[in-house]
Amino acid sequence: MCEVLGPSISSGYGYTAIIATFIGRLNPLSIILFSNVMGLLSVVGELVQIKLGLPLALPGMFQGILFLFPFSSRYINLQPSTSDVIERQGG
Structure with missing residues (x-):
């Protein structure tokens, strides 16, 4: 079946793509992988x-x-920034 894009298309896919790109670190x-997730x-x-009758904002909250x-992760030092790595290497 073929459908034409129109006003009924779901919004929010652009924001989802931005989040997937950001989490994927441009790789x-x-x-x-993250787009599929x-x-x-x-x-x-x-x-x-x-199924459970939960609020409509639930998927957006997870995103x-x-x-x-x-x-x-950057602010609690699980992932050091590049300047931290350079300082530790003595450069």
Whole structure:
């Protein structure tokens, strides 16, 4: 079946792509992996909404939490910044 893009297309896919690109650190294979993970989260989130009657913002909340993980890892020193690595190497 062929469908034409119109006003009924779901919004939010651009933000999902930005999050997948950011988490994938601009690595093409990582972006593909995280795009699939984000798609899976969206589908599972919608199923959970239907089955359990949870709020509509649930998948967006999970995406927001995933978006914050790379920021938080840098600030709690799980992933050192490049300037920290240079200082440790004595350069």
